[in-house]
Amino acid sequence: MAQRAALPEPGYGPPETVRFEDGAPVVRFFPEHGSEFSDFRFVRLGLPELITIDLALGFARATGPGGTRRTAQSAQALFSSLKVFANALMTGPSVPESLGELAPSALHRARLASTSGRAYVSVVHSLRLVLRGSQGLPSGFRDALYAPNPAVIAAGKVEAYGDGEVAAVRRAARKVVRKAALRIRAARSEAEEFLARHGTPELNRVPDANEKRALLAHIFEHGDLPRLEDGNLAVPRSGALLAELNPTREDAHALVALLICLTGLNLSTVLGLTADHLAASAAAETPAVLLRGVKARRGPQHSEMDLAFIGKSSGSGADDLSTAHGVYQLALELGEDLRRHTGDDGLFMFYAKASGGRAATMRYRRMSAQACRILLPGFEDQSGERRRVDTGRIRRWYLDRHQRPVAQSAQTLASVYLARDASTLDSYQGVVEEALEGEVDRIRIENARRVLTEADRTEALHDPEAVARRFGLTTETLRGLLAGDLDTVAGACMDNTNSPHSPTGTPCKASFLLCLGCPCSRSEPRHIPVQALTLIGLRELRPGLDEHEWERKYAPAAAQLEDLMDLQKAVAEDQAAQATEEDARLVRALLDGDLDLR
Numbered sequence: 001m002a003q004r005a006a007l008p009e010p011g012y013g014p015p016e017t018v019r020f021e022d023g024a025p026v027v028r029f030f031p032e033h034g035s036e037f038s039d040f041r042f043v044r045l046g047l048p049e050l051i052t053i054d055l056a057l058g059f060a061r062a063t064g065p066g067g068t069r070r071t072a073q074s075a076q077a078l079f080s081s082l083k084v085f086a087n088a089l090m091t092g093p094s095v096p097e098s099l100g101e102l103a104p105s106a107l108h109r110a111r112l113a114s115t116s117g118r119a120y121v122s123v124v125h126s127l128r129l130v131l132r133g134s135q136g137l138p139s140g141f142r143d144a145l146y147a148p149n150p151a152v153i154a155a156g157k158v159e160a161y162g163d164g165e166v167a168a169v170r171r172a173a174r175k176v177v178r179k180a181a182l183r184i185r186a187a188r189s190e191a192e193e194f195l196a197r198h199g200t201p202e203l204n205r206v207p208d209a210n211e212k213r214a215l216l217a218h219i220f221e222h223g224d225l226p227r228l229e230d231g232n233l234a235v236p237r238s239g240a241l242l243a244e245l246n247p248t249r250e251d252a253h254a255l256v257a258l259l260i261c262l263t264g265l266n267l268s269t270v271l272g273l274t275a276d277h278l279a280a281s282a283a284a285e286t287p288a289v290l291l292r293g294v295k296a297r298r299g300p301q302h303s304e305m306d307l308a309f310i311g312k313s314s315g316s317g318a319d320d321l322s323t324a325h326g327v328y329q330l331a332l333e334l335g336e337d338l339r340r341h342t343g344d345d346g347l348f349m350f351y352a353k354a355s356g357g358r359a360a361t362m363r364y365r366r367m368s369a370q371a372c373r374i375l376l377p378g379f380e381d382q383s384g385e386r387r388r389v390d391t392g393r394i395r396r397w398y399l400d401r402h403q404r405p406v407a408q409s410a411q412t413l414a415s416v417y418l419a420r421d422a423s424t425l426d427s428y429q430g431v432v433e434e435a436l437e438g439e440v441d442r443i444r445i446e447n448a449r450r451v452l453t454e455a456d457r458t459e460a461l462h463d464p465e466a467v468a469r470r471f472g473l474t475t476e477t478l479r480g481l482l483a484g485d486l487d488t489v490a491g492a493c494m495d496n497t498n499s500p501h502s503p504t505g506t507p508c509k510a511s512f513l514l515c516l517g518c519p520c521s522r523s524e525p526r527h528i529p530v531q532a533l534t535l536i537g538l539r540e541l542r543p544g545l546d547e548h549e550w551e552r553k554y555a556p557a558a559a560q561l562e563d564l565m566d567l568q569k570a571v572a573e574d575q576a577a578q579a580t581e582e583d584a585r586l587v588r589a590l591l592d593g594d595l596d597l598r
């Protein structure tokens with residue numbers, strides 16, 4: 001996975017990190033993990049020439065070979081602190097020309113300019129790092145800089161997302177990702193069909209009649225649309241095709257959100273994942289990938305981590321969005337073309353349009369944790385506005401539910417994360433057993449549930465043994481399922497006397513709403529109308545219930561029905577119109593509780 005260590009070729013020299021443009025210093029930063037370099041233009045500080053150069057040279061020492069700021073996020077944070085300090089200097093009675101003119105009052109103004117005591121401490125630490133080894137600092141300023149930091153009020157307790165909020169995030173992200181997969185696969189199919197018939201198109205040649213397939217083939221082969229000499233598109237209004245063939249920022253954000261929900265990893269760690277991995281892919285093996293992750297806060301000796309993403313065996317061929325392995329594999333597939341054209345091995349590849357209205361060439365812009373603002377359609381507030389997905393709260397939810405460290409020590413998990421999470425304090429002592437039992441049940445349900453498609457029904461007419469084997473059924477049970485002999489209300493039960501909700505060997509007494517998540521249940525296209533009718537009934541029921549009752553009794557069933565509609569590519573309103581009067585009577589009785597044993 002990692003490159004072998006080797007001496008540089010003869011004649012190698014380290015890259016220049018400081019250069020001057022129009023007399024102003026520019027520091028080029030190279031992240032230690034091989035992503036794209038960044039240029040920091042110190043003219044933006046607005047300070048006189050001499051002090052600007054000294055700050056730039058100190059910044060280059062801190063971010064260059066042997067420096068301590070070695071990730072894009074830490075380098076950007078360091079530069080932001082210098083901008084706060086520069087703004088403070090500009091508000092003084094006189095702006096210092098050099099480091100020798102700095103006065104202790106500059107730190108006082110920086111403290112007033114900082115948004116919080118914690119932000120001011122960050123500015124002080126950044127100045128200590130940048131000015132380390134600098135000559136000519138006045139003793140008064142140096143003493144003030146290295147004086148003990150002011151007391152900082154501890155950060156307040158952060159509350160994890162609830163189960164319902166995480167389910168909403170996952171549901172919204174899955175919809176975005178599935179649409180992206182359909183769009184990109186269809187566009188690739190068109191491009192490959194054109195290439196098979198006509199061969200590779202000539203670079204920047206405008207196809208006859210501006211045929212869409214020819215333009216897609218040009219993107220597929222060359223990484224961009226045909227362009228004129230001035231860089232504008234040769235075919236007007238064709239820029240949208242770049243997003244048809246490649247993931248968008250929203251698609252990448254959805255993949256990121258899903259992976260954090262499934263792993264509990266930090267946002268910065270997930271954004272830094274690459275396509276470099278080892279895979280277990282033999283027929284008898286559980287699907288798994290091994291890869292390298294980075295958490296810079298762990299320090300230079302412990303920042304790199306070995307990660308294992310485990311999947312589940314499935315013969316259906318559907319995308320697996322319920323495991324980290326499945327999400328990783330889909331991110332590999334969707335970003336494959338961008339990696340091929342850019343040579344970048346980043347996992348979350350996306351096409352981004354350049355500012356100014358000109359469609360950009362296909363490129364990968366590595367997302368930073370500060371700039372990754374995730375907004376997903378479907379994850380909204382009561383007014384219908386999209387809510388920002390807080391990955392920190394997702395991580396805390398994951399740690400709360402699983403009660404095991406993820407890229408931290410057990411002590412840090414307990415004292416920093418769980419102790420500061422207001423949602424866990426009341427039940428801290430008993431949460432471990434409950435979370436582990438819940439996770440086992442969740443894995444069992446997700447692994448056992450299967451949804452038959454129309455293609456599965458058709459295949460069962462000719463080869464019932466193969467379909468039964470794929471869905472873990474006997475041939476006789478499959479026939480009963482397809483004939484409707486095993487129907488409940490919104491699905492079918494394969495083993496009424498082996499339910500997780502009743503003693504083994506006795507008939508199941510659970511509510512029919514629980515059938516949707518039971519390992520004994522199966523669903524097939526014949527059930528879609530009544531499932532849609534049930535979902536609409538639950539939606540209508542929600543406004544009259546308080547949030548606690550909804551989450552406890554109905555939210556899991558509603559989420560599972562939403563997912564079933566999505567898997568079957570069905571629109572609930574259209575399917576509900578196909579339900580019979582008998583179906584409607586059963587659904588009303590179910591939602592009114594008339595079918596429950598009392």
